[in-house]
Amino acid sequence: MAEPRGLRDIPAGARIAVVGAVVGAGACALPVLRQGVPWAAVALLAGLYALCEWPPRCPVLAGRVNVPIASGSFFPVLLAAAFLLPPAAAALVAVPGALIASVEEEPRRVRRVWRAAQLAIAVSAAAGAHVLLGGREALGGRGAAAAPDFPYALLPAGAAALVFCLVLTALDGLILATAERRPPRTAWRGLLLRSLAPHCVHGFAGLMMAVLWRSRFGPLAALFVLLPMYISCWVFAQYHRERAAHRATIRALVQAVDIKDKYTRGHSERVGRASEMIARELGMEEGRLEVIRFAGILHDVGKLGVPTRVLRKDGPLTPEERAVIELHPEYGHEMVRGIGFLGEARAAILHHHERLDGSGYPYGLAGGQIPEAARVVAVADAFDAMTSTRSYRRARPVAAAVTELERCAGAQFDPRMVGGLVRALSRYGWHVEVTADEPQGFGARGNVPPSRPVGTPAGPARGPAEDLLPTPPATGRISPLPDVGEPGPRPHPGPGLPGPRPSNAQGA
Amino acid sequence: MAARPTAPVVAAYALAGLLTAWALGATLHDGLVEPGTAGAFGALIAVGELARWGARDGERDPAPLASAGALAYALLGQNAGHATRHGVLQVIAVVVAAVLLGSVPHVAVGRGPSLDQAARRVLTVAFAAVCFQPLYNSGHLDAWFGHGPYFAFVLLLLLVLTALCDAVVCALLMYARTRYPFGPLLRDELRGLIGIGSAVCATGTVMALAVAVAGLWALPVFCVPLLLTQLAFRRYAAVRTTYRQTITSLARATEVAGYTQPGHARRVAGLSRAVGRELGLSESELTVLEYAALMHDIGQLSLLDPVPAGATATLPADEQRRIALLGGAVVRQTGVPADVAVVVERQADPYREQPLPARIVRAVNAYDDLAEGSPGPGGSLSALEQLRLGTGRDYHPQVVESLARVLARGCLTRVPPG
Numbered sequence: 001m002a003e004p005r006g007l008r009d010i011p012a013g014a015r016i017a018v019v020g021a022v023v024g025a026g027a028c029a030l031p032v033l034r035q036g037v038p039w040a041a042v043a044l045l046a047g048l049y050a051l052c053e054w055p056p057r058c059p060v061l062a063g064r065v066n067v068p069i070a071s072g073s074f075f076p077v078l079l080a081a082a083f084l085l086p087p088a089a090a091a092l093v094a095v096p097g098a099l100i101a102s103v104e105e106e107p108r109r110v111r112r113v114w115r116a117a118q119l120a121i122a123v124s125a126a127a128g129a130h131v132l133l134g135g136r137e138a139l140g141g142r143g144a145a146a147a148p149d150f151p152y153a154l155l156p157a158g159a160a161a162l163v164f165c166l167v168l169t170a171l172d173g174l175i176l177a178t179a180e181r182r183p184p185r186t187a188w189r190g191l192l193l194r195s196l197a198p199h200c201v202h203g204f205a206g207l208m209m210a211v212l213w214r215s216r217f218g219p220l221a222a223l224f225v226l227l228p229m230y231i232s233c234w235v236f237a238q239y240h241r242e243r244a245a246h247r248a249t250i251r252a253l254v255q256a257v258d259i260k261d262k263y264t265r266g267h268s269e270r271v272g273r274a275s276e277m278i279a280r281e282l283g284m285e286e287g288r289l290e291v292i293r294f295a296g297i298l299h300d301v302g303k304l305g306v307p308t309r310v311l312r313k314d315g316p317l318t319p320e321e322r323a324v325i326e327l328h329p330e331y332g333h334e335m336v337r338g339i340g341f342l343g344e345a346r347a348a349i350l351h352h353h354e355r356l357d358g359s360g361y362p363y364g365l366a367g368g369q370i371p372e373a374a375r376v377v378a379v380a381d382a383f384d385a386m387t388s389t390r391s392y393r394r395a396r397p398v399a400a401a402v403t404e405l406e407r408c409a410g411a412q413f414d415p416r417m418v419g420g421l422v423r424a425l426s427r428y429g430w431h432v433e434v435t436a437d438e439p440q441g442f443g444a445r446g447n448v449p450p451s452r453p454v455g456t457p458a459g460p461a462r463g464p465a466e467d468l469l470p471t472p473p474a475t476g477r478i479s480p481l482p483d484v485g486e487p488g489p490r491p492h493p494g495p496g497l498p499g500p501r502p503s504n505a506q507g508a
Numbered sequence: 509m510a511a512r513p514t515a516p517v518v519a520a521y522a523l524a525g526l527l528t529a530w531a532l533g534a535t536l537h538d539g540l541v542e543p544g545t546a547g548a549f550g551a552l553i554a555v556g557e558l559a560r561w562g563a564r565d566g567e568r569d570p571a572p573l574a575s576a577g578a579l580a581y582a583l584l585g586q587n588a589g590h591a592t593r594h595g596v597l598q599v600i601a602v603v604v605a606a607v608l609l610g611s612v613p614h615v616a617v618g619r620g621p622s623l624d625q626a627a628r629r630v631l632t633v634a635f636a637a638v639c640f641q642p643l644y645n646s647g648h649l650d651a652w653f654g655h656g657p658y659f660a661f662v663l664l665l666l667l668v669l670t671a672l673c674d675a676v677v678c679a680l681l682m683y684a685r686t687r688y689p690f691g692p693l694l695r696d697e698l699r700g701l702i703g704i705g706s707a708v709c710a711t712g713t714v715m716a717l718a719v720a721v722a723g724l725w726a727l728p729v730f731c732v733p734l735l736l737t738q739l740a741f742r743r744y745a746a747v748r749t750t751y752r753q754t755i756t757s758l759a760r761a762t763e764v765a766g767y768t769q770p771g772h773a774r775r776v777a778g779l780s781r782a783v784g785r786e787l788g789l790s791e792s793e794l795t796v797l798e799y800a801a802l803m804h805d806i807g808q809l810s811l812l813d814p815v816p817a818g819a820t821a822t823l824p825a826d827e828q829r830r831i832a833l834l835g836g837a838v839v840r841q842t843g844v845p846a847d848v849a850v851v852v853e854r855q856a857d858p859y860r861e862q863p864l865p866a867r868i869v870r871a872v873n874a875y876d877d878l879a880e881g882s883p884g885p886g887g888s889l890s891a892l893e894q895l896r897l898g899t900g901r902d903y904h905p906q907v908v909e910s911l912a913r914v915l916a917r918g919c920l921t922r923v924p925p926g
Contacts, residue, residue, distance in 0.1 A: 140721065147588050150725035204732040208718065215721040221660035224717075227710035228733040231703065235740035239747055245844065246751045252842040253758060304809060305765035331764045338760075339753045 010110060013178035018110060021117035021171065025095075028124035031088035042089050044219060045081045049074060049097035052226075073233040075164075075199070076226065078119065079206025082126040082160055083135060084213060090127040094119035118171045126164035130156045139214050148211050157210075161203025165195055205229055250297070257303050267384055272296035274380035274421065277428065281420035282376075288344075292373055295345035299352045299377050302332025326361050329353055348373035352381060355412045375414040379405065379421055382413070387430065398430050516684040520677065524627035527634050531600035540602075541594045545587055548724045550606040552577040552731065557610025559738065560621070569704045571621075572711075572738050573731055574610065578603045578629065579670065579712035580719070582637035583663050585644045588723030595645070599637040604630060624681055631677060636670040660717055667709040671701050687917065692788040699791070707737045755844065759802040767808040769880055777801040779914065780865075780872045786910040787864070797865040799844055800851035804869050807835025807852070828856035859904040867904040871895060871911055874903065888915060 010018075052074040074097070081093040098116035105111070130136070135156030140148030173188040209222040254268045275296030279289050303311060306328055310321050317325070333350035336342055351365060351374035358366030386401035396404075402422055409415040540546050556574030569575055582599045584592055594602075607621070607629060614620045621629075640663075643649045653659050675697035683690045711734040718726035759773040780801040784794050808831055823831075836853030840846070847865075854866040855873070862870065878891035892912055899905040 148722040150722050154729070201732055201736055204729055208714065208726075208730055208733075211722055211726075212714070212717060215717070216656050217660040217717050217721070218657040220657055221714075221717055224660070224664065224710045224714045225733065228707040228737045231707045232733070232737045232740045235703070235737070235744050239740065239744040242744065242747045242751060246747060246754060249751070249754055249758070249842045249844065253754075255841065302764070304761040307765070334764050335757050335760050338757050339750070341750050341753075 009107060011179055011181065013181075014175060017174055017178045018114050018117070021114060021121065025091060025117040025120035025124075028121055029088050029091040031086075032092065037089045038085065041085060041219075042081075042092055045077060045085070046093045046096050048223075049077045049081075049093060050100050052077060052230075053097040053101040073229065074226075075202040076205035076209060076229055078123050079126065079157075079161060079164060079202055080209035080213065080222065082123050082164065083130055083139065083157060083206060083210035085127060087124045087127040087131065091120040091124035094123050114175060118168065118175075121171070122164050122167040125167045126160040129163040130160040132156075133159055135160065139210055148214075153207065153211070157203055157207040158200075161199050161206070164203075165192070165199035168199075169195055202229075250294075253301060253304075254297055257300055267388065268297050268300060270384045270388070271299060271377065271380045274383055274430075275376050277424040278376050278380060278417055278420040281424040281427075282416065291343045291345045292348070292376055294342055295348035295352075295373050295377050296380055298332065298336060298342070298345065299349055299381060300328065300332065301335055301349065302328035302330065304335070305331035326353070330362050344371060344373045347371040348377045350374070352377040354378070356414055357411050360412075370414075375417050376420075379413050379417040383421060398425060514684040516680045520627050520631065520681060521623065524630040527600055528604050528630055531597040532604065534597045535601035541598060542587070542592060545584070545592060545724065546594065546598065546602045548727055549577055549581040549584075550602050550609075552727050553581075553603060553606035554610035556731075557607055557621075558613065559735070560610075560614060569708060570625075571610075572704055572708050572741075573734055574607065575629070575632075576708045576711040576715060576731070576734055577727075578606075578633045579636055579667055579708070580715035582633050583640050583666065583712065583716040584719060585640070585649075585716070586720035589720070593645075594641075596634070596637040596641050599641070600630065600634055603633045624678075628674060628677055628681075632670055632674045635673050636666060639666050639669070660713065663716055664709065664713045667712050671705050671709055672698075675701055675705075686785075688785045689788045692785070692790060696791045704737065704741055707734060755799055755802055758842070759806070762805045762808050765809065768805050772876060772880070773802050773805060776804065776869070776872050776876050779876070779911070780868050782914045783868050783872060783907065783910045784865070786914055787868070787907070789864070793865065796845060796847045796851065797868060799848045800839075800855075800865060801869050801872065803839050803842075803844075803848065804835065804852055804855055804873060805831075806838045807831040807833070809838065825856065832856040858901050859907075862904075864907075867907050871903045871907045874898075875911060 077097075078090075078094055081090045084090075085093065095116045098119050099112050101112065101115065103111045103115075133156035135153065138149040138153035138156060169188070169192045173191055176182050205225055208225045212222040212225065213219050215221070257268060272293045273296070276289055276293040279292040284292065306325055310317075310324055313321065329350050329352060333346055336346050336349060339346075348371060350362070351370050354360035354363065354365045354370045354374060355378075356367055356370070356375075358364050383401055383405060386396050386404060387398055389395040402425065405413060405418045405421070409418040553574045556571050556577055559573055560571045581602065584594075586592060607626065611620050640649075649659070649662065653662050676694065679690060679694040679697045682688070682693050711730070715727065715730050718730050756774065756777075759777075762768045763770050763772065777798050781794055781798050784797045789797065832853055832855045835855075836849045839849040839852045851863065851865045851869060854862050855869050857866070859867050859870065875891050875895055878894055879887045881887075882890060892908070892915070895903050895908045895911070896905075899908055
């Protein structure tokens with residue numbers, strides 16, 4: 001389908017909304033023909049707003065100055081206009097800036113026209129509210145006698161900012177509902193709450209501009225107000241760029257593990273998602289959910305420290321090699337312990353191979369000694385391992401994996417976490433984009449795992465050494481490692497690996 | 509870095525201390541003029557100091573609201589249309605008292621403002637007040653510029669001058685402490701002014717003007733945008749810290765895997781940064797250098813077996829270059845700036861073909877490998893000697909000499925392994 005470019009290519013409802021907004025804006029601005037309008041001030045403010053919106057599209061600056069500033073950063077100018085000018089003239093101030101502003105998505109022309117009309121209506125309404133509450137007189141004037149009436153001036157200004165915010169939000173919701181056919185309630189939900197605080201700040205800044213504009217120091221002094229606002233926007237843009245870079249770095253870290261251990265592509269991301277689902281089901285708060293997701297994503301990061309030769313070995317592992325692989329939780333913890341924002345995810349990475357009965361590694365913690373986050377990740381890890389296809393065996397259906405998990409709950413897994421996963425699965429299903437390395441692009445959506453009779457044993461499990469993953473063994477435990485009798489003595493993790501080492505460290 | 513305070517530091521502290529004592533004494537003796545105005549500005553400054561909570565080390569101005577409030581008080585000529593009568597000494601006394609008051613909770617938890625910051629605050633406020641108050645009170649300013657638009661520009665200009673002066677003082681103090689070249693230090697300070705510094709100047713001017721027009725009510729209204737700026741800077745600093753931690757941790761993957769010696773990456777990063785400073789790199793170049801130094805060995809993760817003791821400096825040149833290219837490929841994937849990947853890729857080339865950061869990483873890496881290889885007091889010297897022998901082709905002579913100077917100064921404490 002071709003990109004929508006003009007008014008004809010957008011839904012009928014949206015077309016009506018845009019045309020209606022333009023007509024409404026025209027009606028707001030119409031009285032300028034009759035009233036005496038301070039044209040100089042209108043031109044100055046409109047030019048200022050246009051100048052603020054222009055840099056991203058300016059051919060000279062665009063490449064050099066990186067100013068990805070969101071539209072809306074310069075609302076103080078519009079609000080100052082609403083405080084200074086009559087409603088009809090204030091409506092005009094927004095138009096040139098909105099028409100010149102950079103727009104990300106097609107159809108650009110329609111979006112610009114909509115934006116101009118929307119802002120014109122909002123500014124005009126704000127100016128109306130300001131006049132109604134007697135804000136003009138409260139702003140003061142040039143003479144020493146006409147000082148601004150200060151505590152009172154805040155009331156009309158606050159009311160005008162509120163009206164501005166309400167009108168903008170209502171129109172935003174309208175266009176979302178008509179153009180993207182979102183149900184009205186989801187379109188409006190959150191929009192107002194999110195925009196209230198920024199508009200308040202813009203209202204204060206606009207008031208400052210208006211007061212200085214009217215004072216004997218004149219319009220140019222009002223410009224000083226914009227500088228802190230502009231710098232804030234610039235820094236917020238930098239912040240978002242840096243945060244994106246940080247995300248990319250973590251993703252790269254995970255990909256590095258997945259490439260090294262090449263049979264588990266996408267495993268980390270999926271474990272992250274499953275961990276988050278469990279945590280959400282258990283009613284954890286939002287901030288903790290994010291940490292648990294990171295725990296899931298990074299749980300195997302320690303495999304970076306395991307020699308590639310061992311990870312990729314074909315054939316059965318020797319006890320020494322197994323011991324080296326079993327070091328990966330400690331390696332992982334050692335790597336991430338300096339990253340402050342990971343919080344309890346660090347403990348989860350260290351303990352995600354512990355078992356409830358105390359037979360896991362590295363420390364053989366049991367029951368409640370195991371951090372909660374680690375118990376979540378352990379279940380998510382086992383679940384994804386069973387439901388994704390590996391080179392040496394096919395994926396099992398979700399139902400079979402759940403049965404297996406429930407069977408091992410209590411001995412190996414925390415029944416609470418397993419219950420949480422089961423509830424989350426019944427509520428949302430399990431959607432995966434990538435399932436391991438199926439060559440023919442077997443990347444279905446929906447409950448993916450290919451059909452295989454439930455209960456069929458997972459075949460000759462002991463394939464390549466990478467079988468770090470649960471295969472249902474005869475012993476009745478889901479083992480992240482192939483079972484071989486008693487594990488031999490674990491080698492010392494090597495130099496530079498301090499960290500807690502409880503005395504009950506098992507198997508040492 | 510705890511070197512003995514040198515002459516400029518002592519001079520700055522003494523000047524600030526004398527000014528403070530004189531101002532406090534005079535104000536106590538004469539009493540406060542217009543206590544309402546003084547109290548309002550004092551409260552603003554104290555609140556601004558409280559907003560220091562959660563500031564990170566190395567933040568350029570952790571309390572911008574306090575700075576702006578102090579400067580506005582120094583430049584205050586009128587209050588709601590009536591001329592004010594406070595002088596330079598009262599400005600200093602009020603600012604010092606408010607800063608002390610606002611720092612009480614910070615001092616209580618052991619994170620009070622450093623002496624440097626306190627001294628700079630006193631000096632800058634004194635500078636602004638000395639430039640403005642006598643001229644204004646004598647009526648000269650009014651006579652020259654009137655009380656309209658030009659007056660606003662004079663105020664802004666004064667604050668820009670003050671900021672420049674502060675940058676020079678700050679760079680001088682830093683220079684006296686570390687003996688890094690003065691030029692690049694000053695350049696970094698001036699560049700930093702464009703950020704929060706300009707917001708502080710603009711807000712200080714606006715506050716002084718707004719109080720002149722609208723009275724003290726303007727203070728709470730007009731500090732809101734600056735608080736927003738502070739919030740933005742703080743979040744930016746937080747994400748930068750997180751990013752740095754993540755990269756440092758990434759760099760430890762090679763140590764954990766046993767490919768390199770414990771602490772190697774961090775030692776190389778710290779030493780590279782010091783050498784980069786010595787050679788006059790700017791702050792952003794130093795960041796690139798530091799990231800590159802942290803990740804310079806990451807290519808070894810692609811090797812099937814570790815290099816003995818992780819010492820790449822002793823490998824054949826081809827092998828070194830291959831590992832460097834592998835590392836560059838990994839770094840390109842991680843989303844850090846492309847400059848970092850270039851440095852990592854080129855780290856094994858002969859120095860004439862390298863960009864400066866790569867020369868630094870190469871020399872410092874080799875030094876650390878060699879010095880670790882032969883422990884003991886002579887290890888460092890013999891490692892330097894070997895680098896000097898390699899200046900024909902591998903190591904840039906100037907970089908090696910900088911490294912020697914940095915080491916001789918001993919200003920870099922060795923990072924303990926682990």
